[in-house]
Every structure is written in structure tokens, then in C-alpha cells.
Amino acid sequence: MAKQYYNGGSVTECLQRTETISKSYAAGTPLYFKAQLLQLDDFLKTGSESVTIVGLDGEEFEITRDSRNDVWQCRDGFVRRISVENFYSPRSALGISYTSNGSGFDYPLAGIQAEYATYQSNWLKSTPYQALQKILNSSLAKLDITNIIAFGLGSLRVGEHASRSHTQHAAVLTMASTIEKLMGRKVDCYVQDPSYNTVDAEFLNSKGITILEDPHGFLNTNSNTLVFSVCPNVPVKQIIADMTWPAAMIWDTVDTTEEQREWRTEVFDDGEAYRVSPYGTDPDSSRVREMVQHYDHLTFVDKDEQFTCLTVYTRKLPMLSETGIEMSVKL
Structure with missing residues (x-):
């Protein structure tokens, strides 16, 4: 059985999709256009539950608003300090991040x-x-x-x-x-x-x-x-x-x-x-x-x-x- 990726596509399907996008780009089809940016901007600013847009492969798909607002925290009572370890490699590394929402800088x-x-x-x-x-x-x-x-x-x-x-x-x-x-x-x-x-x-x-x-x-x-x-x-x-x-x-x-x-x-x-x-x-x-x-x-x-x-x-x-x-x- 072919390996499934996060988008539900097999290796063959992903390669076919990549080839379709490459051909479309070579033919001059824009990846970015004003009408779609306006549509997405309106979706983000309004209370719409979903929006349908055209993907890079030319196919329409629906984006659904995620109403969840989960905040993940480390609650292990034995943890007093979490140090940062960096792994540098030409390949992506799977990691676990402990993060918080920053408020940015507040200069007068x-x-x-x-x-x-x-x-x-x-x-x-x-x-x-x-x-x-x-x-x-x-x-x-x-x-x-x-x-x-x-x-x-x-x-x-x-x-x-x-x-x-x-x-x-x-x-x-x-x-x-x-x-x-x-x-x-x-x-x-x-x-x-x-x-x-x-x-x-x-x-x-x-x-x-x-x-x-x-x-x-x-x-x-x-x-x-x-x-x-x-x-x-x-x-x-x-x-x-x-x-x-x-x-x-x-x-x-x-x-x-x-x-x-x-x-x-x-x-x-x-x-x-x-x-x-x-x-x-x-x-x-x-x-x-x-x-x-x-x-x-x-x-x-x-x-x-x-x-x-x-x-x-x-x-x-x-x-x-x-x-x-x-x-x-x-x-």
C-alpha cells in the first residue's frame, strides 16, 4: 500500500499534482491573483464558516474555519527547565516545541x-x-x-x-x-x-x-x-x-x-x-x-x-x- 501523506495523497498522486502545477506555471498561469486574495481576506474578516478557492493544481477545494483555540502547555510537575537543543541537518527533523503566545515589543x-x-x-x-x-x-x-x-x-x-x-x-x-x-x-x-x-x-x-x-x-x-x-x-x-x-x-x-x-x-x-x-x-x-x-x-x-x-x-x-x-x- 502506498504511503499516505498529510493531505491524503499517495506518492504517485503527489508527483502527478506537482507535475500539473509545474506545467501550469510554465504556461503562465498565475499563482497569485487579486480576486482570490480579496476572497480570502473577506473570509478571514467575516464570520463565514468556509470558502472555496482554486488550488495550485487548478482544482477547487474548500477551506473550513477552525474555531478551536487550543493552547498547549507542559504540565509535568518534575520539569523545572526546558533547554533548547538545535538539530541542524539538510533533512527536516521531527520535533516537539514548547511555545507560548508572545505579545511582541511594547516600546513607548x-x-x-x-x-x-x-x-x-x-x-x-x-x-x-x-x-x-x-x-x-x-x-x-x-x-x-x-x-x-x-x-x-x-x-x-x-x-x-x-x-x-x-x-x-x-x-x-x-x-x-x-x-x-x-x-x-x-x-x-x-x-x-x-x-x-x-x-x-x-x-x-x-x-x-x-x-x-x-x-x-x-x-x-x-x-x-x-x-x-x-x-x-x-x-x-x-x-x-x-x-x-x-x-x-x-x-x-x-x-x-x-x-x-x-x-x-x-x-x-x-x-x-x-x-x-x-x-x-x-x-x-x-x-x-x-x-x-x-x-x-x-x-x-x-x-x-x-x-x-x-x-x-x-x-x-x-x-x-x-x-x-x-x-x-x-x-
Whole structure:
């Protein structure tokens, strides 16, 4: 008897499903589209018990709301401390996790304001700031940009590990002010990240930045948008490539060719070795590589590592369609 997986499919059925999805993707069928994101968003926000959507294999299936709210706790009276042991391997390991629901960071508004002022000042005096302005002034004048939508910049923090998020938000305002001078009109700024809290919202609103709930950052992206993301934990590039091609993107550099990826071993100073996956959460794809062929690009060098390796992509003119799939077919 064939082994059954969690989805009830045999090995043969899973392989057939994978082949169907691969063929569908190669034919240009989008994995992400606005109508379905809207449908799922409505399902999550309303009291509907179920929703029917089309799966990656083209088949309809029903998702039922799980009303349970179980919280699992370790209640062994002899347990005084549970240490964390990590197992690093190229194969997945089955593990038991002891977790709790975290409430996140709760920094005061005054602390966020002071921290931002420091990092914004550093940013405005930095070489990457000057480089970004030069790139924007030389590449965006030909475009019609009305809004900026940034993904995954993170909640604003105080203290350790605060620099990247503050600097990246400061960069959004730099982009807006530069584009406003070029276009001669106001540019709206939006951000989407599930980690934002009420203090973030209050502070960002004071800076003219509006938080959009998931998935409305993607839904509001259009042909006049500049998309900005830095190492997000969702496949921003693939979602954008499937839905609407924006006027410009500033995001992690897209590899022009598909390279063979392999796990590698890293060794700590104490001699402990661990395995590192070659796969990220915002990967390139054949469709993303096809998309960026229709954009001019300039590399944004950041030696301070607040942005890692970014490239500024600006749409080549004329553009036949704002929809990625349609345009790639026509061209």
C-alpha cells in the first residue's frame, strides 16, 4: 500500500499534482491573483464558516474555519527547565516545541521617536543616502509614480537590532521627497508588515506613512507604484510578478540565471558546525526573471548593511500592459 501523506495523497498522486502545477506555471498561469486574495481576506474578516478557492493544481477545494483555540502547555510537575537543543541537518527533523503566545515589543512612542531621529540623522549623512538619491534622480524622471508601497520593513524598535527598520523607513521618506520634487506633486507612502503595532501606526502616521493590512499592500500596487522591500519573509517578488507590474521596484537583486543551490556548512568559533539552507523566503523564479527583463536596473551599494544587496528596477517605456502575465505574452 502506498504511503499516505498529510493531505491524503499517495506518492504517485503527489508527483502527478506537482507535475500539473509545474506545467501550469510554465504556461503562465498565475499563482497569485487579486480576486482570490480579496476572497480570502473577506473570509478571514467575516464570520463565514468556509470558502472555496482554486488550488495550485487548478482544482477547487474548500477551506473550513477552525474555531478551536487550543493552547498547549507542559504540565509535568518534575520539569523545572526546558533547554533548547538545535538539530541542524539538510533533512527536516521531527520535533516537539514548547511555545507560548508572545505579545511582541511594547516600546513607548517617545522612545521610538528618539531612536528614529538618531538613525534618520545617520542615514541623511551616509554614503548610501547620497547614492540612492543619485540613482532616483537619474532613473525615475521618465516615470509617473503616485505612491510607494513597502513590504516587510519590520516593527520600529528601541535598542539592539533597531537600526535596519528605522533606516529603511527613513529611506521610504527619502524616496517620497525625491520623487515629489521630480513629479511636482505629493506621493503617498504605504507599508505592509504584520509585526506593526499601535505605537508603530501612531508614529508612522505622524510621518505621513500609512499602514496597510495584509494583503492590501499587494492589492493596492498598480502601474504607478514604486515597490520597496528588503529581505521580506514572504515572496514579494513572485506575488508582484503575478499580479501587477509596478513603475519601479527597489528590492533584493534578482539573479539573471537560475543557479544550482546547495546546502553549506558553517562552523562557529567554538568548532560547532551547522547546516545553512540555500533557500530564502523571497526567492527568484523564471517569471520574476522574465519580468525584470522589461526594466532598466542600477545596483544600490550599501556597505553599512542596512539594506543588503538591492537593485533599483525602473520600467522601460513604452509598457504595453500593467499586468505582468498579459504583458509577457504580448511581448
